[in-house]
Amino acid sequence: MHELIPWLRLIFQRPGRLAVGGLLIFLTLLSGIGLLALSGWFITETALVGLALAAGIQAGINLYVPGGGIRFFAVSRTVARYVERVYNHDTVLRLLTDIRVDLFRKLAASSRANRVGLTGAQWLSRLTSDVDALDTLYLRLIAPVALAALVTALMVIFAGVLFDGTTALGLSAVLGAALLVATLGAYLCTRHVAHRQSDRQEQLRMAVVEHLEGFAELTAAGRTGKHAAWLMRQAHQFTSEQAKADGRIGWNLAAAHLFINLAAVFALWVGFSLFQAGLIAGPVLVLVPIALLGLAEIYGMLPDAFGKLGATQASATRLNRDSQAENLTASKPTETELPPDLSLLAQDLAVKHEGQAPLFTRFDLSVKKGERVGIIGHSGSGKSSLAETFAGLITPFRGTVAAEAVGYLTQDTVLFEDTLRANLLLGSPEASDTELWRMLELVGMAERFVEEPDQLDTWLGSAGSRLSGGEARRIALARVLLAPVPLVILDEPFTGVDAETRASICRRLTPWLEGKTVISLAHGPDALPDTDRVIHLST
Structure with a gap:
């Protein structure tokens, strides 16, 4: 019992x-x-x-x-x-x-x-x-x-x-x-x-x-x-x-x-x-x-x-x-106070999954407020695990991570069987219709839904089945960008998006993200938005 x-x-x-x-x-x-x-x-x-x-x-x-x-x-x-x-x-x-x-x-x-x-x-x-x-x-x-x-x-x-x-x-x-x-x-x-x-x-x-x-x-x-x-x-x-x-x-x-x-x-x-x-x-x-x-x-x-x-x-x-809590830490992480000029601070970071060897050991990273950092690496190099650790979804095996409030675009595109409006408002429940349309224009999706009879109330289908892979990815990106947070983590933000559309979105993103800290992860530099510096991962 x-x-x-x-x-x-x-x-x-x-x-x-x-x-x-x-x-x-x-x-x-x-x-x-x-x-x-x-x-x-x-x-x-x-x-x-x-x-x-x-x-x-x-x-x-x-x-x-x-x-x-x-x-x-x-x-x-x-x-x-x-x-x-x-x-x-x-x-x-x-x-x-x-x-x-x-x-x-x-x-x-x-x-x-x-x-x-x-x-x-x-x-x-x-x-x-x-x-x-x-x-x-x-x-x-x-x-x-x-x-x-x-x-x-x-x-x-x-x-x-x-x-x-x-x-x-x-x-x-x-x-x-x-x-x-x-x-x-x-x-x-x-x-x-x-x-x-x-x-x-x-x-x-x-x-x-x-x-x-x-x-x-x-x-x-x-x-x-x-x-x-x-x-x-x-x-x-x-x-x-x-x-x-x-x-x-x-x-x-x-x-x-x-x-x-x-x-x-x-x-x-x-x-x-x-x-x-x-x-x-x-x-x-x-x-x-x-x-x-x-x-x-x-x-x-x-x-x-x-x-x-x-x-x-x-x-x-x-x-x-x-639903049991994860218990993988070899040594319990200590609380780290985030310096006022930083958005993220990772010290002596080690990340691993149960039954596997560590993906990283002694990983250190400090990201200043307003800085845009790109992280690139091939499949299996641990980009997504690192992003989830930064976002607080994975407890480090060793070391500490301190970060501001985070908006996180996961590697997998997740849309709910609901309307376009409902999916976008998950990022910012108080957003007005004007703000929603502005964000859709930012990711190149406004024209797609202006032609729909229900516009913002268009039903997206199960897991966004009425959209192509690239369209669904841009809706998920728009939802994250709507979130009123100082730090944004984007894991493969342009999956399924062609090069021309990606370049157009990047041009519009630059002024929109002004003042925000951005950490973006991708396989190569051409799949990243504008960055101040790029970190290469290797295994």
Whole structure:
């Protein structure tokens, strides 16, 4: 269970909401049990009075108080259930926000190897099914178990007051067994299957995504049918295992209900003895067994939740593993104060990736404010790793880096499935339309979108699929240049851009970048904007 601890701490950061949500569930349960028990008492009482009157015995019954109580419980149960559902679903959405924000924060600080080592389908699994498995921990596991234990204790006390201590002890033993079967029993029977199913579900999702992404290649190779048949076999195996887990959950649910019914029979049997001894009235005899049957509502929620706890643990394990902080530093970097005349200072810098030799050792660089530095080197020389270190995305293996606020154009072009405006405003959310058009003109893309019917609201498609590679690169460049930061790092800024367009953009960039510090990286000097000096990397 230790893998759940970080997420449980996060969930319990909202104790007020959790307490109110639990109270609403508790009121719903009490109203349901009260409605069932009072109705049973009232029916029994009216039947006994009817029999007495039929036998010529004078008898009477107050119809108004129990009738009012039944109506009260009926209304309170409905209202409490509605309020509980609305409130707790809102709580779950808030918890989901907390979990995702915390997860994104951890991912931002995690090892680069962890981030790039996962496929898109795996990230989809992390951010959907794995997160969803955690945000219901409270509503499906914690609250129901706590309330089941509380209501069970109240029922035992209630039986002890109305009947006797022996009845209370017997009921506590039987109901305790029911609680253990519904929780620990369901977990132990299904944890390994649920864990395997969680991993298998992710693998199946990856296989389906890869099938769709590679459908054209599969069709060209004539392998579509065979691969689809393989997917169907994997899906059949998954459903078979799921049916096995569901069967085990069903047996635990049946056992829990059996114990509840045994508790009701036991209370009825003891109650008859007390009734024959004249210690309790007939309606009271019925009251406790019927109230005990009302426990089935909350006990019925537990086996399914605990049957999936193994999958929740697997999800938590994956999230903890893939969001762990990078721990590659041989010596912890010390904080370096940036001199007032510099925009970036790197001292005794060593950069490496896990399981690989260092890319750099004893690398020193100081960049003055307003200076424009070019860094060139062939593929594999470590340009992008150096840029990511400057931008703070990679922790140095040794040495220190201090820099001003950075705007970073990564080597990979990343555009979101959204409008042109939305993609540009990521660089500067307060930018006006005039500023956006000016930036598009700067990178030679204004004419391209003036001709579009929606202009700035043009939809760019998935990952900018409606644009060519060079056009997408210029949009990404424009987004970075919009950012109000003193230091700009441009990694291969003109990928996919022809020489004539590149030269035109460079001419317009020079006055725009006046006063900013620019570090640009490329394979050769012809792919750099104007620079004051150039550094050559070699391996």
